[in-house]
Amino acid sequence: MIEIKDLHVSVEEKEILKGINLAIKPGELHALMGLNGSGKSTLSNIIAGRDGYTVTKGSVTWNGQDLLELSPEQRACEGIFMSFQYPVVIPGVNNMYFLKAALNAQRKYNGDEELDAMDFLTLIKEKIKEVKLDESFLHRAVNDGFSGGEKKRNEILQMITLEPRLAILDETDSGLDIDALKIVAEGVNNFRNADRGFLVITHYQRILNYMEPDRIHIMIDGRIVKSGGRNLAQKIEEQGYAWLEEPVTV
Amino acid sequence: MPKPTDTSKILKHYEHEFQRLYGNSNGSLTILRRTAMDKFLTTGLPTPKQEDWRSTNLNSIMQAYPVASPKAELTYFDDLDFEYISNLPRIVFVNGYYTAELSDLSNLPEQMRVNSLTYLLKTDPEKLTRRLKQYPSDDVSVFTSLNTALFNSGTWIEIPDNLPESFTLQLINITKPTAEQQSYQLRNFIDIGENSQFNLIEQNIGLGTETYFNNIVTDLRAGRNATIKYTRIQNEAETGNHISSTLITQAADSQVESMVVSLGGQLIRNDLEFKLEGAGATGNLNGLYLARGNQLIDNHTVIDHTHPECSSNELYKGILDDDSHAVFNGKIIVQPDAQKTDARQINRNLLLSEKARVNTNPQLEIYADDVKCAHGSTIGQLDSDALFYLRSRGITARVAQTLMIEGFAKEVLETIADETTRALITNMVNDWFVNGNNGDDS
Numbered sequence: 001m002i003e004i005k006d007l008h009v010s011v012e013e014k015e016i017l018k019g020i021n022l023a024i025k026p027g028e029l030h031a032l033m034g035l036n037g038s039g040k041s042t043l044s045n046i047i048a049g050r051d052g053y054t055v056t057k058g059s060v061t062w063n064g065q066d067l068l069e070l071s072p073e074q075r076a077c078e079g080i081f082m083s084f085q086y087p088v089v090i091p092g093v094n095n096m097y098f099l100k101a102a103l104n105a106q107r108k109y110n111g112d113e114e115l116d117a118m119d120f121l122t123l124i125k126e127k128i129k130e131v132k133l134d135e136s137f138l139h140r141a142v143n144d145g146f147s148g149g150e151k152k153r154n155e156i157l158q159m160i161t162l163e164p165r166l167a168i169l170d171e172t173d174s175g176l177d178i179d180a181l182k183i184v185a186e187g188v189n190n191f192r193n194a195d196r197g198f199l200v201i202t203h204y205q206r207i208l209n210y211m212e213p214d215r216i217h218i219m220i221d222g223r224i225v226k227s228g229g230r231n232l233a234q235k236i237e238e239q240g241y242a243w244l245e246e247p248v249t250v
Numbered sequence: 251m252p253k254p255t256d257t258s259k260i261l262k263h264y265e266h267e268f269q270r271l272y273g274n275s276n277g278s279l280t281i282l283r284r285t286a287m288d289k290f291l292t293t294g295l296p297t298p299k300q301e302d303w304r305s306t307n308l309n310s311i312m313q314a315y316p317v318a319s320p321k322a323e324l325t326y327f328d329d330l331d332f333e334y335i336s337n338l339p340r341i342v343f344v345n346g347y348y349t350a351e352l353s354d355l356s357n358l359p360e361q362m363r364v365n366s367l368t369y370l371l372k373t374d375p376e377k378l379t380r381r382l383k384q385y386p387s388d389d390v391s392v393f394t395s396l397n398t399a400l401f402n403s404g405t406w407i408e409i410p411d412n413l414p415e416s417f418t419l420q421l422i423n424i425t426k427p428t429a430e431q432q433s434y435q436l437r438n439f440i441d442i443g444e445n446s447q448f449n450l451i452e453q454n455i456g457l458g459t460e461t462y463f464n465n466i467v468t469d470l471r472a473g474r475n476a477t478i479k480y481t482r483i484q485n486e487a488e489t490g491n492h493i494s495s496t497l498i499t500q501a502a503d504s505q506v507e508s509m510v511v512s513l514g515g516q517l518i519r520n521d522l523e524f525k526l527e528g529a530g531a532t533g534n535l536n537g538l539y540l541a542r543g544n545q546l547i548d549n550h551t552v553i554d555h556t557h558p559e560c561s562s563n564e565l566y567k568g569i570l571d572d573d574s575h576a577v578f579n580g581k582i583i584v585q586p587d588a589q590k591t592d593a594r595q596i597n598r599n600l601l602l603s604e605k606a607r608v609n610t611n612p613q614l615e616i617y618a619d620d621v622k623c624a625h626g627s628t629i630g631q632l633d634s635d636a637l638f639y640l641r642s643r644g645i646t647a648r649v650a651q652t653l654m655i656e657g658f659a660k661e662v663l664e665t666i667a668d669e670t671t672r673a674l675i676t677n678m679v680n681d682w683f684v685n686g687n688n689g690d691d692s
Contacts, residue, residue, distance in 0.1 A: 049638075
């Protein structure tokens with residue numbers, strides 16, 4: 001589905017990603033772990049299409065096409081979703097209006113009929129129950145005055161409404177208390193199916209207790225230094241990242 | 251841009267206009283006009299050296315504009331394209347001429363008095379003289395003096411005490427000059443009695459392609475415990491210039507909320523002064539200005555707290571595109587007796603282009619010690635993180651920008667409590683956005 005090959009990325013001349021290789025197939029959930037500054041968020045931003053990054057080498061392929069050629073909105077319409085580490089407040093833009101505009105933009109792009117206000121309302125009222133947010137959040141400005149946990153649940157709401165094929169959760173777990181974490185994890189788990197891929201980016205092993213990753217990758221200083229199964233996360237939890245500091249050749 | 255003329259020629263021109271219009275009259279109003287004209291001539295037109303005019307380029311009105319006399323110039327009105335609220339009373343002026351065909355004053359409360367000034371100038375000039383003597387407002391600006399000397403049109407609104415329920419009047423000034431470079435000198439006198447409620451929606455609409463200059467002075471007085479909402483929409487033609495000087499005087503416990511929406515016109519300058527002259531009065535000032543091309547929109551507001559326990563809350567927001575220029579100058583004065591004043595002021599500006607610019611200048615003059623005053627002003631561009639956020643959900647860059655711009659304006663629009671008024675203005679604002687998207691759609 002998505003294939004990242006030898007990806008090198010710089011920000012203002014400084015190399016942040018130093019040769020990333022990663023492939024996610026439909027149905028798989030990959031976890032990307034690493035310390036702050038290791039380049040995890042750069043990778044998610046590159047996939048989502050944020051500007052300010054220069055790809056100096058390598059490729060990102062999405063179902064056979066060059067993903068890096070596409071605008072952020074095209075990528076979204078193609079089925080890529082990123083849950084933001086820091087969801088942005090957008091004053092004056094109604095949350096429900098935003099969700100409807102996003103869903104209809106994607107439907108239009110994919111040749112589907114746009115939903116009218118009534119149908120959308122029915123849909124969104126159902127979805128918002130899943131993330132256990134009150135309906136009043138639909139009528140507020142996007143993320144305006146939301147607590148940290150509410151913002152993250154609003155991200156999950158967007159994910160399950162837009163139904164992407166690849167969902168990247170960029171530190172969706174950070175700053176969440178255990179209840180909010182469970183809600184988020186449950187949202188993701190209910191959303192998993194054989195066609196959908198996930199990349200869960202996290203600092204801690206905690207969220208992975210509630211999900212079942214197929215593969216775990218450890219990132220240090222712009223490189224994936226180790227990949228493995230679930231027990232790798234457990235080892236990180238127990239021993240930290242220090243034992244991995246010496247990059248291994250893959 | 252017209253070339254600036256030697257201002258002494260312009261002063262002479264207006265003196266000449268004065269002679270032409272009132273030279274043969276010697277009534278008490280003319281004497282008063284003469285005094286105002288002399289004040290105008292002595293003060294002279296504003297120059298950039300004056301603090302209040304420092305950032306305001308007045309070139310487009312530095313011309314010898316003949317003063318138009320209200321008359322039935324247009325006999326058919328089919329091509330006068332303007333929006334209004336159809337089920338509410340309205341008084342419509344076309345080029346300063348009260349136009350009964352377009353007006354509807356059938357549902358006004360009986361006790362209320364609405365007249366065109368043209369009518370009063372003919373029938374009861376003494377009434378105007380008394381009003382002007384009782385409440386001279388020539389200190390607002392030199393353009394007020396010019397207006398006092400020359401006004402020949404406008405509206406008289408008088409609302410008695412204790413009107414049982416609130417009602418709305420639309421005051422619509424349409425300018426569609428039939429000759430080049432006309433100036434229209436309009437005056438509005440609005441007196442609202444004690445405990446009465448009034449909702450005034452004033453629209454200034456410019457049509458056609460001739461250059462013109464509207465000089466409008468409004469003197470509004472709110473009686474004790476009166477509640478007033480005053481919405482003013484400026485949608486002048488691209489060739490229109492609009493100078494307004496408004497004085498709002500509030501008695502104790504009155505509440506006045508003004509909303510000034512400026513979106514059309516080559517030059518718009520609003521001087522708006524609130525005088526809180528009784529304890530417990532509340533004055534709220536809201537404004538939204540949208541400019542593009544090489545428009546200049548200048549809002550100067552003054553809130554004068556003279557009595558204790560008054561509050562004022564001001565929110566002005568501007569969106570500026572292309573080469574446009576906006577000025578916001580917000581002065582808050584708290585006089586020594588105005589203890590327990592609570593005054594807040596916010597001005598926010600959104601620049602959509604590299605060349606757009608804004609001068610924002612809060613001025614606080616506080617002479618009392620037990621007061622709460624807060625002010626803030628910002629100038630910013632569209633937040634690139636927010637833009638990316640919207641796009642990352644599939645919304646195109648163009649739609650995302652529009653959403654964010656509308657979102658920026660919404661905070662001000664939401665201060666309009668009356669739904670019908672809000673819908674009228676929201677429509678106009680949306681039209682403005684749509685019109686701006688015509689030329690550069692890629």
